[in-house]
Amino acid sequence: GQNIDQPTEMTATEGAIVQINCTYQTSGFNGLFWYQQHAGEAPTFLSYNVLDGLEEKGRFSSFLSRSKGYSYLLLKELQMKDSASYLCAAPHSSASKIIFGSGTRLSIRP
Amino acid sequence: DVKVTQSSRYLVKRTGEKVFLECVQDMDHENMFWYRQDPGLGLRLIYFSYDVKMKEKGDIPEGYSVSREKKERFSLILESASTNQTSMYLCASSPPGTNYEQYFGPGTRLTVT
Numbered sequence: 001g002q003n004i005d006q007p008t009e010m011t012a013t014e015g016a017i018v019q020i021n022c023t024y025q026t027s028g029f030n031g032l033f034w035y036q037q038h039a040g041e042a043p044t045f046l047s048y049n050v051l052d053g054l055e056e057k058g059r060f061s062s063f064l065s066r067s068k069g070y071s072y073l074l075l076k077e078l079q080m081k082d083s084a085s086y087l088c089a090a091p092h093s094s095a096s097k098i099i100f101g102s103g104t105r106l107s108i109r110p
Numbered sequence: 111d112v113k114v115t116q117s118s119r120y121l122v123k124r125t126g127e128k129v130f131l132e133c134v135q136d137m138d139h140e141n142m143f144w145y146r147q148d149p150g151l152g153l154r155l156i157y158f159s160y161d162v163k164m165k166e167k168g169d170i171p172e173g174y175s176v177s178r179e180k181k182e183r184f185s186l187i188l189e190s191a192s193t194n195q196t197s198m199y200l201c202a203s204s205p206p207g208t209n210y211e212q213y214f215g216p217g218t219r220l221t222v223t
Contacts, residue, residue, distance in 0.1 A: 087152070102151065103153075
């Protein structure tokens, strides 16, 4: 089966760095997505990793280790507007759909 | 810019009513999806469609049906609304396959009383 796990909540301080972890179990691998969702809004795409390693996009970076079934999203120079839920997602191994984790709600304090 | 629109942001219906949620995308995407999102449960897939008139059950299809008569439009139907269908409903679209990002609509918050 498929399973995606990520912490439910995290808190961090403005200006700091935070790492949000995600572990996944899939019978076949076809990449891993990260989405951001502000309260009351729709999810928006952040990143997609299909190869091992770190991919950087400005303040946000995403890391993947396929052998460990592990990914993380790294947010640097945190801003108050980064307070949101962060969803880890992986394509289903045998169907044209994506499985989402329950999301990590990140709160930024001044 | 990809645009996915949903017919209503907020909807209040009574138990037993038939409810239609409409979703339209303007990027000629083959794939369209309906999710519901509840606190602590994350995004759960109700139905998806990879082509006109094609549909596949997701993880929680019970109590729902869908219609895709045109490529740009994907409708979610609650045949007889119940209080446990009170939720946020999100529509999404993407190009074919699973290695493309999904574009989400703004969501419809449905309350069934």
